[in-house]
Each structure stands twice: as structure tokens, then as C-alpha cells.
Ligand SMILES: Cc1cc2nc3c(=O)[nH]c(=O)nc-3n(C[C@H](O)[C@H](O)[C@H](O)COP(=O)(O)OP(=O)(O)OC[C@H]3O[C@@H](n4cnc5c(N)ncnc54)[C@H](O)[C@@H]3O)c2cc1C
């Protein structure tokens with residue numbers, strides 16, 4: 001690790017004065033320390049944000065909630081109001097790493113986390129994202145966990161944050177502070193696709209930090225489903241968050257956002273448009289009927305062209321055809337298969353069509369079940 005000076009400012013403005021070229025903010029350190037140790041990042045200054053008061057609380061804000069950037073994922077999961085009002089966020093946070101990681105990992109650090117790419121986090125591989133004048137090694141290399149959308153840019157790493165798709169689906173906003181003061185950014189507009197010569201994953205300037213996440217009115221009919229190889233200590237292969245806009249007991253619209261499929265959280269407007277106004281079937285007792293798997297989603301994607309998927313959105317269950325879920329499940333299978341058989345063309349392959357009717361499968365997709 002290269003030597004750096006360590007700073008621990010106690011207010012936002014002092015922090016942004018210390019940031020800028022040659023400096024990085026530090027929160028829980030669960031991502032950043034690895035990059036420092038691997039010499040992927042070699043800053044002159046590391047600016048600890050955890051000593052700034054006011055960034056570690058969860059408080060009411062209008063009809064919603066304001067979550068400080070320094071709130072740990074463990075604290076987020078323990079908050080009764082977050083659990084009641086935003087299950088999609090809770091289910092996303094539950095998938096992150098392990099209890100030890102969630103004890104230190106923060107909401108702000110998660111949103112600003114570096115790309116999930118094994119070439120990026122290894123000091124031995126120069127790549128465009130690290131500013132090297134070198135082709136992306138993932139494009140011709142091991143890329144089964146890389147992007148399947150927006151693959152025409154210089155970098156095909158998927159965005160690493162599991163919370164981001166949930167926050168996009170929930171329509172959350174960020175408070176960002178820089179030398180000129182504070183500004184608000186929709187989470188959906190916070191991330192940006194890789195472009196030649198630019199290495200940032202989001203719209204933050206080098207001397208700006210995220211201080212808070214603001215959530216609007218409660219969205220209890222929301223959920224996140226992640227496909228993981230392991231139950232814990234793993235990154236999602238694919239992830240989808242859904243939030244329903246309710247009108248009484250009728251779901252009028254849905255916001256759907258996918259994770260781990262593109263360099264940014266990937267909104268799925270085709271899936272949203274396919275979502276009809278839905279009322280619960282009266283014979284099932286309305287929205288109140290629940291199933292054993294409440295709180296999680298069960299997705300079974302089989303060879304049937306119908307591709308129906310069970311959404312279990314507590315405390316309701318909807319059966320809908322949703323191409324986004326097909327995508328998640330299919331991609332986790334086909335990415336592995338394709339990358340094994342045809343690595344060199346995989347990343348330049350066109351994204352799968354998913355906004356129209358359910359596609360006919362070209363190969364048998366596996367079943368993913370999660371309770
Ligand atoms: C085994 C393992 C499994 C993991 N699995 C997952 C997973 O499934 N899903 C997932 O999302 N993550 C996962 N992670 C990654 C990581 O733990 C999370 O992204 C974590 O939330 C990062 O938060 P942090 O507070 O530790 O951030 P840090 O490591 O301190 O910082 C991360 C980045 O954000 C910047 N940063 C931090 N705070 C701010 C701020 N307020 N404003 C601006 N920039 C800031 C830092 O400069 C750094 O670039 C995993 C990590 C490990 C080690």
C-alpha cells in the first residue's frame with residue numbers, strides 16, 4: 001500500500017475542502033481498503049467521513065425518510081420504519097456480503113462502490129477504467145459476471161451496488177455536498193455509463209460527497225430478488241427490484257430496476273409498461289393473503305413460453321409475466337454458457353430483447369428458487 005495522509009474532518013465543508021484530486025473519501029472501508037492494498041488506488045489523502053455528525057441517522061422527512069450516508073447496512077436492516085415502508089431496500093441490503101460486512105458497510109459507500117470486476121480489483125491488470133491506455137481485458141477474458149446491457153462502452157463491469165436498483169425502483173433522491181454547497185440528484189440519474197477517458201461511475205466531482213438518501217412515501221408493495229450462487233458472502237449474479245404504485249387496493253404501475261446486468265442500475269421500462277393495473281383476486285382474500293415465502297420472491301423460469309413469474313410482494317402475491325425476471329434468470333445461465341464457449345464475441349453481443357412479449361427460449365433455462 002502506498003503511504004497517504006489520513007484526515008478525519010468533523011463537518012461536511014471541511015471534508016470537501018480536503019477532497020479533490022489525489023484524495024478519496026473513506027466510509028466503512030469494506031471496498032476501499034482492498035483497492036488501496038492492491039494499489040488500484042494510490043491517493044495522497046484519505047478522508048474519513050465517519051466523524052461527521054448527522055450522517056449516521058435515519059429520520060422522518062416529509063412523508064418519507066432521510067437516511068444518512070454513514071448509516072451501516074446493519075443499522076438500516078434494524079430500523080423498524082425502513083422494514084415496514086421499504087421492503088425492496090431491506091431485501092437488497094440483506095443480500096450484501098456477510099453480517100460482518102454489513103456491520104461496517106455504509107449506505108453511501110455502497111452507492112459509490114467501485115465496479116464489480118475481478119480485473120479492476122487486481123493490480124496486475126491495466127484497464128480503461130483504471131485510466132490505462134489498454135483494451136479492457138474482460139472483453140476477451142473471463143466475463144461471465146459482466147454486463148449484458150450497454151456493452152459497447154470502454155468498460156463492461158456491472159455496477160456493484162445492491163442497494164442502487166432498490167433505490168431507483170423506490171424513486172429515491174440523494175443529497176450531494178461540494179464546495180459550492182448542497183444539491184439534490186435522483187438516484188436514477190446519479191450513475192453514468194462508461195465513456196472513453198472518464199473513470200467515474202457517477203456524477204460526483206472529486207470533491208463532492210453523498211450525505212443523505214431521501215425516500216418518498218412508503219412503498220410497502222415493493223420487493224427485491226437476487227440470484228446468488230451462495231446464500232452468503234457473495235455478489236448477486238442478477239438482481240431485480242420492483243416497487244408498485246398503489247391506488248387503493250389496485251396496483252396501477254410498477255417501477256422495475258435490474259442490478260448486476262449493466263454498468264449502471266438498469267431501469268426496465270418494457271417490463272414496467274407490460275404491468276397492467278392489477279387487483280387481487282377476490283377469492284384469495286385480497287391483498288392480505290400471504291404465503292410462506294413472504295418477504296422473498298420466488299422465481300421459477302422454465303421452458304414454458306409463458307414465462308410466468310411469481311412476485312411475492314408482502315403482504316400480497318401477484319402472478320405476472322415479467323420479462324425483467326426472465327432476463328435475470330436467463331442471463332445468469334446464458335452468460336456463463338456463452339462466456340465459456342465464445343468469450344471473444346460475448347461482450348459485443350447485442351443485449352437480449354426484453355421489452356416486447358416474452359421471448360422464446362433458445363436453450364433450457366434453469367430454475368432459481370429462493371425462500
Ligand atoms: C465478500 C464481499 C461481498 C460483498 N458483497 C456485496 C454485495 O452483494 N452487494 C454490494 O452491493 N456490495 C457488496 N460488497 C461491497 C461492499 O461491502 C459494499 O459496497 C459496501 O456497502 C461499501 O460500503 P463502505 O462503507 O464499506 O464503503 P467504502 O469501502 O468506505 O467506500 C466505497 C467507495 O465509496 C466511496 N465513498 C464512501 N462513502 C462515500 C460518500 N458518502 N460519498 C462519496 N463517496 C463515498 C469511497 O471513496 C470508495 O470509493 C461486498 C464486499 C465484500 C468484501
Ligand code: SF4
Pocket residue numbers: 115117118119120127128129130136137138139146154155156157
Ligand atoms: S470491465 Fe471495466 S473494470 Fe473490468 S477490466 Fe474492463 S475496463 Fe476494467
